[in-house]
Amino acid sequence: MNLMFKKLKILIVEDEKIIAKDIESTLKRIGHESAGTVSRGDEAIKQAMELKPDLILMDITLKGEVDGIEAAKIINETEHIPIVYITAHQDEDTIEKSKATNPYGYITKPLDDRDLNTAINSAIYRFDVEKRLKEAEERYFRLSENAVDMIYTEDAATSSYKYVNRSAYELTGYKPSEFYESPGLIERIVHPEWKELYNFCRNQILTGELPVPFEFMIVHKSGKEKWLNQRSVVVKDKKHNSVLIEAIVTDVTERRNHEKQLESTTEKLRALSNYLQKVREEERLHISREIHDELGQDLTVLKMDLSMLGKKALKEDSVLSMKDVVAEMKRINSSIDEIVNKVRKIATDLRPDILDKLGLVEAIEWHSGEFEKRTGIKCSYELCEQDFELNIEKAISMFRVLQETFTNIARHANAESVKVNLVNQNGFLSLTVEDNGKGITEEEIEKSTSLGILGMRERITLLGGMWHIKGSKDKGTKVTINVPLDAV
Ligand SMILES: Nc1ncnc2c1ncn2[C@@H]1O[C@H](COP(=O)(O)OP(=O)(O)OP(=O)(O)O)[C@@H](O)[C@H]1O
Ligand SMILES: [Mg+2]
Numbered sequence: 001m002n003l004m005f006k007k008l009k010i011l012i013v014e015d016e017k018i019i020a021k022d023i024e025s026t027l028k029r030i031g032h033e034s035a036g037t038v039s040r041g042d043e044a045i046k047q048a049m050e051l052k053p054d055l056i057l058m059d060i061t062l063k064g065e066v067d068g069i070e071a072a073k074i075i076n077e078t079e080h081i082p083i084v085y086i087t088a089h090q091d092e093d094t095i096e097k098s099k100a101t102n103p104y105g106y107i108t109k110p111l112d113d114r115d116l117n118t119a120i121n122s123a124i125y126r127f128d129v130e131k132r133l134k135e136a137e138e139r140y141f142r143l144s145e146n147a148v149d150m151i152y153t154e155d156a157a158t159s160s161y162k163y164v165n166r167s168a169y170e171l172t173g174y175k176p177s178e179f180y181e182s183p184g185l186i187e188r189i190v191h192p193e194w195k196e197l198y199n200f201c202r203n204q205i206l207t208g209e210l211p212v213p214f215e216f217m218i219v220h221k222s223g224k225e226k227w228l229n230q231r232s233v234v235v236k237d238k239k240h241n242s243v244l245i246e247a248i249v250t251d252v253t254e255r256r257n258h259e260k261q262l263e264s265t266t267e268k269l270r271a272l273s274n275y276l277q278k279v280r281e282e283e284r285l286h287i288s289r290e291i292h293d294e295l296g297q298d299l300t301v302l303k304m305d306l307s308m309l310g311k312k313a314l315k316e317d318s319v320l321s322m323k324d325v326v327a328e329m330k331r332i333n334s335s336i337d338e339i340v341n342k343v344r345k346i347a348t349d350l351r352p353d354i355l356d357k358l359g360l361v362e363a364i365e366w367h368s369g370e371f372e373k374r375t376g377i378k379c380s381y382e383l384c385e386q387d388f389e390l391n392i393e394k395a396i397s398m399f400r401v402l403q404e405t406f407t408n409i410a411r412h413a414n415a416e417s418v419k420v421n422l423v424n425q426n427g428f429l430s431l432t433v434e435d436n437g438k439g440i441t442e443e444e445i446e447k448s449t450s451l452g453i454l455g456m457r458e459r460i461t462l463l464g465g466m467w468h469i470k471g472s473k474d475k476g477t478k479v480t481i482n483v484p485l486d487a488v
Pocket of ligand 1 (some may be wrong): 001435
């Protein structure tokens with residue numbers, strides 16, 4: 001709305017009746033309306049509060065105890081109404097005194113239409129601009145105070161804080177009041193290792209060479225380390241000197257921690273991949289050695305035995321009886337049986353066919369028995385008797401985890417007994433292996449060289465399952481796996 005054409009309700013405070021009448025008619029002529037005329041200061045206060053006019057024309061010198069300046073002072077305490085003073089003379093002292101009441105203008109008697117119109121319009125214009133400015137300020141203040149980020153304004157020269165919002169407390173542990181009392185507080189709470197970089201970035205900001213965010217670590221009042229990300233704007237004066245730093249600071253600790261975790265996981269996975277490669281090579285070497293040393297030799301002996309037998313039988317003066325041949329054949333036969341057993345053992349090591357033929361429960365039973373025989377560690381088990389649907393990929397993974405767990409027990413646990421449990425519950429197949437050895441420590445679980453453990457965890461996670469290990473000093477270690485069963 002154009003202010004110039006708004007019809008205003010104006011209160012006239014004037015103790016000279018003729019002038020008051022004159023003002024009233026002037027107001028009418030220039031398109032405004034009188035809200036009433038009063039001649040005393042106390043009446044002016046009362047009417048201002050009751051009528052709430054758009055503007056007050058206030059004579060400075062009034063009869064009675066309350067003059068115009070005093071009345072304006074009291075009105076300003078509760079109301080927000082623009083006041084224009086009417087002065088009869090150029091009394092510098094009086095005008096000086098009136099300035100404390102934030103006047104919106106002065107007009108000198110005798111009044112003329114144009115002067116009055118101009119004084120009213122400029123007062124209303126200023127009043128409206130001030131109102132909008134105040135609303136905008138309040139809006140920004142509300143936004144800033146409700147922001148999750150810390151927002152602050154710092155004097156570039158003295159490092160004193162002009163404004164700090166309340167999120168500063170959450171981010172740093174220090175209240176805004178502590179910032180106001182302690183210039184340069186942020187610089188002081190920057191983590192010692194980051195101080196140099198922080199100061200460098202701050203200087204770059206002030207010289208306008210670092211337009212974008214930078215990240216640094218602080219020590220929160222609680223003693224915890226926090227990562228902050230700061231975006232800054234520098235306010236410069238007319239001579240292009242940096243005067244203020246306005247900054248928005250975000251807590252990025254969680255993101256930084258995730259990044260660190262991701263880095264360490266990537267490192268572990270890289271190590272695991274190398275480890276798997278190595279294991280595969282070692283396994284190949286082992287199999288080729290077994291085939292070469294065991295089977296190769298046995299087959300060579302067999303071949304020699306057979307050719308010897310042939311040669312002996314074909315000799316002209318051969319005294320070989322049928323009985324001798326049968327005895328020799330029997331020996332060769334038992335050698336063949338041994339070779340068959342060795343082949344079976346190699347095949348079983350590569351992939352226990354019991355898993356395909358009889359399923360996971362029997363494979364666990366068989367392997368537990370083998371483990372006890374091989375290591376002398378007593379192995380008891382309680383295995384689920386209900387039928388369940390589990391694809392071969394999951395069964396192999398669970399079996400491999402059991403093998404690695406048994407190997408770990410044999411190598412590290414110093415245990416006397418092991419309990420194996422397999423339960424089918426809530427759509428998951430849950431396998432626990434518990435030994436009574438020395439108990440794995442948290443450091444051993446987390447150390448980046450624990451590739452057996454990492455391999456187990458990865459294997460189960462890949463199947464959508466959960467893997468967990470817990471050690472208790474001198475009481476033992478418990479490995480738990482939960483793998484989702486296949487929908488029937
Ligand atoms: N049942 C257990 N009882 C006590 N300590 C254990 C047990 N299982 C594992 N540990 C500890 O955890 C460590 C990590 O085990 P992990 O299987 O990852 O590696 P590893 O067995 O040392 O080597 P590999 O990579 O050949 O498996 C072991 O070195 C051992 O100190
Ligand atoms: Mg291991």
